[in-house]
Structures are given as structure tokens and as C-alpha cells.
Amino acid sequence: MRWEDLKQDIKNFLFEFRRQKIGIMGVILLVILLVIAIFAPVIATEGAKDNWRNMAYWDENPADAPPAWMNYFTGKDMSPHIIMDTYDEKIEDLGGGIKRDELTFNYDYKYDVPPTDLTFKAELIYYNAAKPPSINMVLLRPDGNTIKLYSKPSKTGKSEEDHYVAEVNVLVSASDTAKKEAYNFGREFETKDNLKKILSADFVDPMSVIFSKTEPGILLEEADPLKGNYKLIVDIYYFDKRDSTRSAKSIFAGKVYGLLGTDSNRRDLFKGVVWGTRWALALGLLTAVFSVGIGIAFGITSAYLGGWKDEFMQRINEAVASLPFLPILILISAVFKPSIWNIIILMSLLFWTGTAKVARSMGLQIKEETYIEAARCLGAGNRRIILRHMIPQVMPYAFANMALSVPSALLTEAGLSFLGLGDTTVITWGQILYGAQTAGATLRGLWWWVVPPGLAIAIVGLTFVMIGTALDTVLNPKMKRM
Amino acid sequence: MAYGRYLALRIINALIVLVVVIFVISALFNKVAEDQLKITIEEQVRGETRNPTFARMSAEKQKEFIAQRKEYYIHMYGLDKSYIQRVMDRTKDTLTLHFGKAHELRSPTGSKEVSTIIKEVLPRSILLFTTAGIIYSIIGILVGLKSAQRAGSSLDKGISIFALVSLSLPMWWVGMIFILIFAFKLGWFPASSYPLPQYENLLQYVGGVLYKMALPLITIVFVNFGGWAYTSRNLVIGILQEDFVMVARAKGVPERKVIYGHVLRAAAPSIVTLTIFTLLGSLGGAIITETVFNWPGMGRLYWAAIQMNEIPVIMGLTFVNIFLYLFAMVLADLVYGYLDPRIKVGVSGRV
Secondary structure, three states, X not given: OOHHHHHHHHHHHHHHHOOOHHHHHHHHHHHHHHHHHHOHHHHHOHHHHHOOOOHHHHOOOOOOOOOHHHHHHHOOOXXXXXXXXXXXXXXXXXXXXXXXXXXXXXXXXXXXXOOOEEEEEEEEXXXXXXXXXXXXXXXXXXXXXXXXXXXXXXXOOEEEOOEEEEEEEEEHHHOHHHHHHHHHHHHOOOOHHHHHHOOOHHHOOHHHHXXXXXXXXXXXXXXXXXXXXXXEEEEEEEOOOOOEEEEEEEEEEOOOOOOOOEOOOOOEHHHHHHHXXXXXXXXXXXXXXXXXXXXXXXHHHHHHHOHHHHHHHHHHHHHHHOOOHHHHHHHHHHHHOOOHHHHHHHHHHHOOHHHXXXXXXXXXXXXXXXXXXXXXXXXXXXXXXXXXXXHHHHHHHHHHHHHHHHHHHHHHHHHHHHOOOOOOOOOOHHHHHHHHHHOOOOOOOOHHHHHHHHHHHHHHHHHHHHHHHHHHHHHOHHHHHO | OHHHHHHHHHHHHHHHHHHHHHHHHHHHHHHHXXXXXXXXXXXXXXXXXXXXXXXXXXXHHHHHHHXXXXXXXXXXXXXXXXXXXXXXXXXXXXXXXXXXXXXXXXXXXXXXXXXXXXXXXXXXXXXXHHHHHHHHHHHHXXXXXXXXXXXXXXXXXXXHHHHHHHHOOOHHHHHHHHHHHHHHHOOOOOOOOOOOOOOOOHHHHHHHHHHHHHHHHHHHXXXXXXXXXXXXXXXXXXXHOOHHHHHHHHXXXXXXXXXXXXXXHHHHHHHHHHHHHHHHHXXXXXXXXXXXXXXXXXXXXXXXXXXXXXXXXXXXXXXXXHHHHHHHHHHHHHHHHHHOHHHHOOOOOOO
């Protein structure tokens, strides 16, 4: 084939393809998907991929939070996720070697539904091993009332050179002080009937009390929200002059979070779905190319060789085709726990039979063409005839078939992952759905955990189905009539 | 006569594939299966050391006893034979449905025998997927016929697009979405199909099973009927252009009779075999779909076995799947051969 011919062929192909509306849509989708896959580190940060299974990495996020844009639909303004690392600091010497460090965080609360949790995080540096600093946390409400949230010495820290570093992580939802204080605070404003409904302080959500107006229903999450400027005041008492605090921040855990919300492990689902695009495209395309490649080579060789060799190869094809591949993949995965690369190879080794069958029947026609005879007369060997004269003839069919076999590869891998058999070192959509299934997301109505990954699978599948159908129409006009 | 030969050839072919595949799998997974067997032996011997006569023995005697019992079991399970012999034995056992014992998993009646466990769940899978298969084939064929008759209409285009979309939908994911909508949000159906109702009287039992089966059934039908309608549409459009259809119309045969008598008859062999093949194809997705709905069939057993790392059960399930798959393929061939008279007279016996 000369270069000029090839150029003309491509030109003709593009001319034809441009008239396939479905194909053009598929190509646009593919470009978008490729951009997402390539720029995943920019869109979703490298850290999210590396720490996907490191739960400590995500502990600043709220758990089970729906996406932030839910606010437009529910009519209620739910508080978003806010991390505050700026604060006013006031250090005061109380005498007797005691110092007080007062950190004030200003939180402007203007929502209808309070944050799910309030966390204070800091690293305390102290020098006297026997006396780690003590923490006292108070919330000042816009109406002037204060609620005590926490009061305890920090736990002992790790020794570093001549000092110690204690990592402080105070969760209001886990603080008994906050629970008790919020209950006592709310009780004054409650009606007798309401108080009877509450068995003990354990049944009260401190966060909802803190952000409610002082009116009946405050303990039952029925009172109106109290909007305005809240001050979170954290007093840290040092017992050595050199003690100090660093990287302090407070987190108002959102009722809603980000573009796609979070799962039960507090992971940002948007990041997971974005990173999943890479493997979805990679494994779909690689499996398609490998399996169709094997199929074409096998089918053409079988057709060309003919006779008992053809018969034998057809029996092999039939044997492989009569295997139910998902059960076999499940068995292999359950026993050998293969990596994603091995899964790709295994799928390629099972998926080629259909292509081989069609390639063989096409090969049987091509074999009888006079130019094959001519090539043989010129002394061309088997390999040369197959590679140079026969395989190029079936390439159009191969391309269309590749695009069409991407979805099944994708669905198979997603299925394996969904059963918990995927490669756990990478993020795939199937694995996100496995997490959703084991956490009972469907029974708890966490639709933002279930819908996006599956939709992503469907979109990638659809993209290739559209491209494949268009390619088929353009490249194989003969096949349509068969 | 030709049909008999065709039939025999198909069956022999399937049997050869079955034996070869099971032999290969037995050889590949022999080590895993034997490792599990050794654990079983250890447990059995440890169980025997718990009786009082063992405690009264001297330390030396105890050691001897343990070694002796172990040897006994190793011989009993045939682990002292040569590798080839062991693989042959395993192949034979598998072909006769002796899959061995599970470790922790038990059938509802308390049996640890893998074949019993599978036997109890298999009918439920078949019930669900055959029912679904029958429903979506009928709907699919009817819709396909309608859209073939009005090729190019908006119904026809809609079906084509729907078929394209449903081709790339994971069935089990659609199931999850349906649970969210119909069970969680609307509360029309139960979110979990387990446990199935106890038998009291026929009406109550059938009603209860149907209620629990409804959502999985709807899911399977929803995902499959589009592609199926599209396939039958293409088949029917091909046949509508045949000469005999034109002749029938020219003779004045009513259109209904043309469609349901002539066209469907001609399409029957392909449609029936394709139905069997789609059913087969959906068996794969079925494994996962059952898990989503907690339908107590093979799929849910798969899930449980994978979570508990029950290799004997997974192997047993795989073999059963291969059996079913090959059986259905032979069945498809036979039905095709029966419905297509050309095969009976041997014209295309070599196709």
C-alpha cells in the first residue's frame, strides 16, 4: 500500500465519518473522557489516588454527605464543609509558670441545617513531660450564650529531641462534655412534654442544639436555626514557657460536600470517580485491542492454512467460546488475586472467539482472490501473505470490533470488582460500587455513592458503542447487507 | 437420519469440551484444592484428639496416634497418589458432581456437602432467570415486530437508541438504582429478597415469592428487552424483504397472518436460539444481580463464598455454571436444527 493511497483512504474515511452524527457524538465524549483521564491529577489531586484506601487521610471530611448542589433541590440551605485555619490568637501569662493561649475562630452560620460535626485539630509542643497542655473549648453564640464543648488535658505526645508533640483531635460529636452541656443548656427552654421524650443526654445531638434558637424543640432538632456569627474559643493552658501550638484548625463538617458528596469512609467520591476514568479507558481499550488482535490473527491463520489445521483451530475456538467467562474469571481471581494487568490479559484470552469466527469467514473469501495466488507464485511465504496481504484487508472490521468490545471488557472488570475481586491497588468504578454494596448504600438511600460510578461505566460504554456503530457503517458497508 | 447424526455430533462435541475444560481446571487448581483438604484433615485429627482415651495415652503414643490418623485420612482422600492420578480422580469426582466439602458455609438444612448446598440454591436462580427470559423475549419480539413494520418511525428510532444504551449498562447497577427508587424512595417492593416466604398454602407462597421476585425480575427485563427488540427487529426486516413475503401479500393473505404466520415462522430458528443465548449471556450478569437483590440463588452463594474464601464452593459453582452453559448451547443447537428444516435434510449439515 502506497502512502498516497493511505492518505486518500483516510481522507475518504473522514469524509464519510463526519456524516455519522452518532459517531461524532461518540468522538466528542471520548475526547472529554481522555481529557479527564489525563488531567486527573489536576482535577482530583495525586494524594486522593495514593491514599484512596488510607482512611486516616480522609478523616477531615464528613461521612455520608450528599453533594453540595443538593441545596438547590431540597429548598433547605445545608451547611457546607468548611475548614478554618485562620484564627485570632491571644497569649496571656497567668503567672506561676502558666500561660494561656486563646484561639478564636469566627464562623458565620447562615444555613438552615447545622454542620454534622465540629473538629478542632492542632499539634501541641510541650517541654515538661509530666504536664502536657490542657485544652478548654467553648462556643460563643450570637445571642450571647456560651456552651462548653471540651475540657481535658491533651494526651501525651511523641518525644522529639528535647520536647514532645501531641496531636490533638477533638470531635464535638464524641465529646461527653459537649453532650452533657448541650443537653443542660437546651433543657431550660424545653417544654415538659418534649423533655419526657428524651431519655438521656445521649439522645441529643449537640450540634443541632448549638445552632438552634432558644425555643421549645431545641433538643428535638425542631427549633429554628439561629443564624449569625459564632465564635469557637479554644483556650490552651501551657505549663512551660516554651510550650506552643502549631497548625491549629477547626473543621465544621458539612451536611453536604463537594461535587459528588462523600462515602461512609469520608472519601470524596468526585475524586474517586475522576481517577476511575483512567483505568476504565486503559483496561477497556487494552483488552479490546489485545482480544481483537488475537481473534484476527487466529481467524485469518485458520482460514489461510485450511484443511485439518483449520478444523483443529476451529475446535479450539469452539471450546473457548463455550466457556462462561465470568465464572471462570471469578474462580481465577478468587484463587490467585491477580493484578489489574493480569485481569486485562485474562479477559483478552477469553474474549477473542467471536472476532476469530468472523475473521475466518472473511479470510476464506480473501484467500481465493487472485492477488493472493499471485503473491504465492512470486514465492511469498505464509507469514508474509498473512501479514501483508490478508490482515490489512480485515482491518476495517477489526477497528469497528475493537470499539464494540470495549463495553463488555469494562462491564466484566466492574463485575469482578463489585464482587470484591478487583485489584485493590488501583481505583476503579466497580470497586467504588463494591464499597457502596458492602456499606448498604442502597438501603440507606446514599444515591450519590451509587449513581455516579455506574453512570460513568455506562457513559464510557456508550461512547465506544456509538463510535463502533459509526465505524461499522462507514468501514463495513458490505457487512450491513450480510 | 441426518438430524440424528447432527444431534449426536453436537452432544459428543459438548462432552469433549466439558471433560477437557474440567481436566484443565482440575490440574490448574489441584494445589489450592489440596491445601484446603489438608486443613480439613488437620481439623478432623484435632477433633479426634479431644476424646478422653487420647488424653490418657502417653506422649509418645499420642504422637503416634496423630501421625497414624493423618496417614489414614491422607490415604482416604487419595493425597498419597501421584499427581496425574490425583488430577484424574478430581476430574472424575467433578464430573460425577462430588465437589467435596465446604469449610464454614452450610446449606439451610445444615449440610456441608458442596453439591447439596448448590442443589438447594440452583432452582431459585433458574426460576428467576427463566421467568425473566420468557418475559423479555416475548416483549422484545412483539416490540421488535412493531418497530420492524414501521422502520424509520420514532418508535423504531427510540428502540434503537434504547438498545444502544442498555448494551452498556451493568445490569446489577440498574438493580441498585431500582432499589433506591422503588424500595427506598417509593417503598413499593422489598429491598431484599431474602428470606423467601415459608410455605403455608399455595396462594400465599406463590404471592410471597412473586412479591420478593418482582424487583429483580423488572430489572432483568428492563435491561435485556431493548437489545432483544433491536435484534428481532433486524431479523424481521431482513425477512420482510424476502420474495415469499411479497408472494403472500400478493395472494391477499391478511397482514396479521403474514407477520405472525410467515415472517415469524421464518425467523423462529434464529429467535429461539438467540433467546437461549441471551439467557446464557445474562447468567453471567445474573451472578452479580442476585447479590444486589439478596436473591438466595447461585449469585448470592457466589458472593458468600468469595467473602468467606470458600474455594471448594467457588469451584463447585464454576463447574455447575460450565455444565449449564454447555447444556444450553447444545439445546440451542438442537432446537435450531429442529426448527430449520435444511439441517434435517442435511443440506447445510456442515454449517
